Amino acid sequence: MAIDFQRNENALIIQTAERVDSSNAMQFLTDLEATIEPSDRVVILDMGRLTYISSAGLRVILQTAKTLQRENSGFAICALSGTVREVFQISGFDQVIAIHTTQDEAIAAFAG
Secondary structure, eight states: OOOEEEEOSSOEEEEOOSEESTTTHHHHHHHHHHHOOTTOOEEEEEOTTOOEEOHHHHHHHHHHHHHHHHTTOEEEEEOOOHHHHHHHHHHTGGGTSEEESSHHHHHHHHOO
16 A cells, blocks of 8 residues: 655645555555654645545554654644544544644644
8 A cells, every 4th residue: 555745844744545444554554654754743644535444544543643642743634535534533533633624724733
């Protein structure tokens, strides 16, 4: 599972694949770990392409969030579709991970 990413002066933006489930969750974690560098102070996970996420995918996101929190890096998610947003709300993830509508909104939340 390939992820796309770009770094700018404000953040590392990572775009997910269309699905994150038990068949590719470990690869997703490996890709995230390989992409995120200690110097990345803000990481935004753009989930605009994501159409499905399983509990295995949610675990990867939670693990990534906890790791970044320990490293004092900011972490947010943006661009959730309606169905995926529901999964985040039902699971309570929207209470522990910042969720924004757009990349710009997510980056702005860490500015200043």
